[in-house]
Amino acid sequence: MIETKAIWNKYVHYTPGRIRLKVPGLKKNDYLAEKIHNALENIEGIDQIGTNLLxxxxxxxxxxxxxxxxxxIIFVDDHRRKYNYPVPLTEKLSPMITQRANKIFLIATALVLLFTKSKILGPSALASSNILNNASTAIGLIIAYPIFLWGLKHPQQTRNRSYDLVINSITFTLLLLQESYTGLLLMLLVNYSKIIMALDFTRTNQIIARIGKLPEKVWVVIDKSEVAMPLEKLVSGDLVVVRNAEIIPVDGTVVDGEAVVDESQISGKSEPINKLSGSKVLAGTEILDGSLKILVEQTGFQTQLSKLTRRAVHKNDQPDKAIFRQRIDRMVYFSLMAAGGIYLLTGNLNRSLAILIVASPSAAGLAVPTANGVGIGKAAQRGIYVKNGNHLWDASEVDTMVLDKVPSLTVMKTSIQEIIVVNKEYTQSEILRIASISEGMEGNPLVEIIRKRGYLTNFGPVAAGVETEFIPKLGIRAQxxxxxxxxxxxxxxxQENVKLNKIESKVLRFRHLGLNPIYLAVEGRLCGLFGVRETIKPEVxxxxxQLRALGIRRIVLLTRDEFEAAEIVANQLGIVEFHTGxxxxxxxxFIKTLNMQGHKVAMLGDGIDDxxxxxxxxxxxxxxxxxADSAAKVAGIVISAQNPQVLVEAMLLAQKTKEVAKQNINFAIGINVIGLGLGAGGLINNVSAAFLGQMATVITVFNTYYQKWF
Structure with a gap:
């Protein structure tokens, strides 16, 4: 048996070549089973996988x-933690959600009991008691006065929760004694709307939090044996082993092994990079093939990943916006002045009360939260995770979209479309054999494609004893x-004084064909030219x-590539503006500059460098x-699948959410204005005013939930 202490997967039986694990959260969880199955299928050495959901x-x-x-065992445990959000969602509900749920249950129970009691015993004498009504008014003024004063002194701060609890308790008790179905129903609707929003936010934030999570357990070499150890216990100087399909957990140097590593999330480079002994590796990058033994240099908060995260999150840590608050506040002030004015002119207290009742901003207060809550829920159904309603609002006002080129827009695939022999002293096979010195070199775009093309033509082995030097963004120099x-x-x-004038026409032809030219020179003389094509996702x-049709007129492409390569991609995408390096x-x-120009900018990317x-x-x-762990934490919106159509849906949904919220506000304030006129004219009493106010609330909720969102 194997010791697997502190790992939540419990092995049931283990024999050589066969292991059975009991996985928490897997029971009746198709989503988790599919994610673990798909992840295991991609690991070399896994022959067969079976799951039992019962x-x-x-x-x-x-x-x-x-x-x-x-x-x-550790791989399955990491993926269980990464994808098993339906289980912890119920286990980690915030106290606010629990309190709201308790309030809803209490109010709903009170309504049912009150209705049953009134049908059997009739209304209570207290319900029509003038003494209770006067006492309610007095108590309301007493508890409202300190809130009013506090609000004037601290307009940007949140009230004390304990004081809110007292107020809610008193309000609930008075409504219950007066048998006010209207008041209790309003409390129920407010709490229901807020708990729906809170659940959506909780689920969204948990999904975002698990994206790109570093492994919790790593394999450390101790006395020539591999021992499982928590990531937080690693220190500089340790040796860790990372294998195929695993995330590198530290910054360090490779001391043994060879692997192809995807660094696109950190560096933005689209091509996988070969890592050999002596290569530097970064936390958050993924091994696509092979295994590495890494000497730990930086862990935890000292890694490049963590530094980028802290820097970006700090800049993004801003308070929420109060959407439509000013408009609602103006309505409240106007109703207060109208009620006071009517009382001064007529001396009729009932008319003033009717104005205050009908002008209650309850429907207006629900207008934006309900729209945001439903919008966030609809987004989650499409694999679009929104942190809060403010981000939907911001997205609806975007007029400029900035796109990172790699790998979010290009398929991770390049191919050699054409090889031109410039120097007749060499054959095509010899050119391929010479160019294959790039095999194993970090960052060169021909690493994989030359290898594949060379194998097809059987160019033979590469000469031994080749000395190579990698030149960032440019290529390689070798002896x-x-x-x-x-x-x-x-x-x-x-830079190396290689003459290119003889092949200018061929390079121009490459560019007309959408090919990126890569040059090969021997002893200062050009001998070969490769035409390389990046395959673009056809739906982009x-x-x-479609984004332009939604009003996002300016779309900009950013890349680290050279001008010629970026121009080819931009032309294929139909993008006029692009910036390189x-x-x-x-x-x-660049984003700062756009902001200073007055643009509303959305930045789309998939890596830490974004x-x-x-x-x-x-x-x-x-x-x-x-x-893209840190990118997801900083972003307001996370799209789980790299499908450009989902991006369009996200922007469309943002605009729809704003449209619905505006409709709700207009309905609510419109009914309030009508009610103000009727109340001022003495055409409605307090009961009619309450009914009219509730009708505004019902219309607001109905309009939100029965919209055609897509």
Whole structure:
């Protein structure tokens, strides 16, 4: 048996090549079962997977030569924590949600009992008692006076919750004694609306929080053995082992092994990077193939991932906006003045009370929260997770969309479409063999495609003893058999004084065909030219046109690529404005510039390098499929699938939410204005005023829930 202390997965039976796990939360949970099954399928060495939803167990058959049992246990546990949100959602409800639920239950019970009692015994004598009515008025004035004074002195702060509890208790008791169905029903509607919003926010924030989570357990080499250890206990100098499909948990240096690593979430580079002994690795990056033994240099708050997160989250930590509050406040002030004026003119207290009752801003107060709550719920059904209603509001006003190019817009696939032999001393196979020195070099876009193309043409083994030097963003410089070799961009060739005038027409043809030229030179002479194509998601261009139709006229593409490569992609997407060589700081500065120009900017990205720019934008939109942890935390909206059509739906939903909220406000205030006129003219009494006020509330709720949102 294996010791798996502090790991929530409980093994039921373990034999070589076969393990059965009891997974908390798996019972009758199709969503979690599918996520774990799909994740395990992508791991080399897993032969067969079976799940039993009745017992909550997982059976895995595996090849012990490729993967060992403890790794499976920790892998399953990480994914259980990452995807099993329906279980902790009920376990971790905030006190506010619990209190609202208790209030709803209490009020609903009171309404049922009150209705039953009135049918059997008739109305209580207290319900029509003038003494109770006068006492209610006096108590209302007494408890309202300190609130009024406090509000004048502290308009931007929240009242003490204990005092609110006292007020709510007194109000509920008085309504119950007076048998006020109207008042109790209003309390029920207010609390119901708020609990629906709170549940939506809780679920959304939990989903966002689990995106891109670093593993809680890591494998540490101690005395030549691998031991499971909590991530927080790692220190600088430890040796950790990270395998296929796992997230690298630390910043450090590779001391053994080889792996292909996806760094797009941190660096923004679209191509996977080969990591060898001596390579630097960053926390939050993912191993696509292979395994690494890493010397820990930075952990926890010291990692590059954590520094970017703190910097961006701090900039994004701003208070919520009070949407439509001023309009509602003006209505309240106007009704108070109208009631006072009518009383001074007529001396009729009932007319003044009717005005106050009908002008109650209860419906207006529900207008925005109900629209936001339903909008957030509809969004979650589509895989769009919104932190709060303010972000939907911000998104509805966007006129400029800034898009990160990689990998959110391009399929992670490049291919060599054409090879031109410039120097007749070489054949195409020889050019491929020479260019294959890039194999293993970090950051070069030809790493995988040359390897694949070379294997197809069977160019033979690469010469041993090749000395290589990686030049960031440009390519590589190498020495092979005493010859200087250059492979990379036009900029690299010009820096090394390689003449390119003979192939200008061929490069122009490449660009007309949408190909990105990569140059190969030997001993200062150009000998080959590769035409490389990035495959763009076919649905992106259509989505961009739809965004323009929604009123987002300016769409900008940001990339780290060179001008020529970016131009090709921008042309395919139908984007006129694009900017190249954009680092995280440059992206943030660009967003700042747009803000200063008066634009309402949405920043869309999928990596940590986008987080700072998102924090500067009016609203940040993160693609969460591959776990852009910090980007998701900073963003106001997270889209779980990298589907451009869902982005359009998110912007459409934001505009619809604002439209519904405006309709609700107009309905509520319109009925209030009508009621004010009727009350001032003495055409309605207090009961009619209460009915009219409740009708505004019902219309507001009905309009929100029965809208055609999509």
């Amino acid at each position: 017992t909550g167990t997982l059976l895995v058959h595996f090849n012990e030569n490729l993967i060992h049992g403890p790794s499976i 092979m058999k005493g010859k200087k070799i250059l492979l990379g961009t036009k900029t690299l060739m010009l 261009r259509g989505a961009i046109e 954009m680092t995280p700081n440059k992206k943030a500065e 987080a700072l720019a998102m924090s500067e934008a009016e609203v940040g939109i993160a693609w969460g499929k591959k776990g």
